[in-house]
Amino acid sequence: MSPLPLHRAVLDWYAEAQRDLPWRRPECSPWGVFVSEVMLQQTPVVRVLPVWQEWMHRWPTPAALAAEPSGEAVRAWGRLGYPRRALRLHAAATAMAERHGGDVPASVVDLQALPGVGVYTAAAVAAFAFGDRVAVVDTNVRRVHARAVSGVEHAAPALTRAESDLAAELLPEDPDVARVWNVAVMELGALVCTARGPRCDDCPVLTTCAWVAAGRPAYDGPPRRGQAWAGTDRQVRGRLLQVLRESDTPVPAARLEQVWDQEIQRERCLDGLVSDGLVEPLADGTYRLPGG
DNA sequence: CAGGCGTGGGT
DNA sequence: TACCCAAGCCT
Numbered sequence: 001m002s003p004l005p006l007h008r009a010v011l012d013w014y015a016e017a018q019r020d021l022p023w024r025r026p027e028c029s030p031w032g033v034f035v036s037e038v039m040l041q042q043t044p045v046v047r048v049l050p051v052w053q054e055w056m057h058r059w060p061t062p063a064a065l066a067a068e069p070s071g072e073a074v075r076a077w078g079r080l081g082y083p084r085r086a087l088r089l090h091a092a093a094t095a096m097a098e099r100h101g102g103d104v105p106a107s108v109v110d111l112q113a114l115p116g117v118g119v120y121t122a123a124a125v126a127a128f129a130f131g132d133r134v135a136v137v138d139t140n141v142r143r144v145h146a147r148a149v150s151g152v153e154h155a156a157p158a159l160t161r162a163e164s165d166l167a168a169e170l171l172p173e174d175p176d177v178a179r180v181w182n183v184a185v186m187e188l189g190a191l192v193c194t195a196r197g198p199r200c201d202d203c204p205v206l207t208t209c210a211w212v213a214a215g216r217p218a219y220d221g222p223p224r225r226g227q228a229w230a231g232t233d234r235q236v237r238g239r240l241l242q243v244l245r246e247s248d249t250p251v252p253a254a255r256l257e258q259v260w261d262q263e264i265q266r267e268r269c270l271d272g273l274v275s276d277g278l279v280e281p282l283a284d285g286t287y288r289l290p291g292g
Numbered sequence: 293c294a295g296g297c298g299t300g301g302g303t
Numbered sequence: 304t305a306c307c308c309a310a311g312c313c314t
Contacts, residue, residue: 040310047300047309081298081309088312118312138310158293186310195308196303225295226307238298276297296313303307 001169006148006205007181013204014184017191021045023052024183030104030129032056037121038089043080051078062096062104065089071289074278075245083241087277088116106130127182133175135167136182140189147193151210153219236260236269244279250286
């Protein structure tokens, strides 16, 4: 699409307001972009930053990570959450070493074939690491489009065809402009057009925003999915894995029993971690992060 | 496809 | 204080 006032306003705003993030710098490798995108799946930037720096120093290439046991990736993941991502990142690095000459693949199709890479991450890596003119649609972009264009407070629970079509329509034709547009809309959603308490006073598209024009009507769609936590298996898994992360030596079962007193649930969670490949049971009855 | 999957900071 | 939710993915 040819540039609209909407584009100009967002691009000008981004030029002035963008954060200086290491994975956005021109010297950042595709591998650096790839690692950042996986870490940023459901985890805020401020918590990703130090861990990303550590990973880049320790594993500057896919081959470097692939050469280590997957458990080291899980340990170095620290408390970013959703630790299966660490396992998938290690598996992706292995695939790159074995099938892609040690490089991050450049095409959306090859990227999405990697473990832990879905529609969003494949588009993000293709666009940010390789300059592809492809629409990058994450939760920030969906929210900005929902408000500025569709006039509703929140996007649908899941990505719809209409949203993908809209994002493709809004993507500038000039590849150089499209590249900046993708990150600029994301940044607008992250800094100004936030899920709660949007800073409309600071918004570059305030005067053309459909949601503002409609009087900022409250969300009127299907109930949005919450995430239970207290007492769930996720909490138990988190506690079990924390013990293993923090131990340099295999942990006796008795020590794992201390983190949760309900045996049925605790055993179910430990078994789940083992079948997920996040925990390795040893022959002597102890447990550790996977050593292979 | 609805639900499972970590963690910690903001409102 | 209790939620809410953060650059999703997988089954």
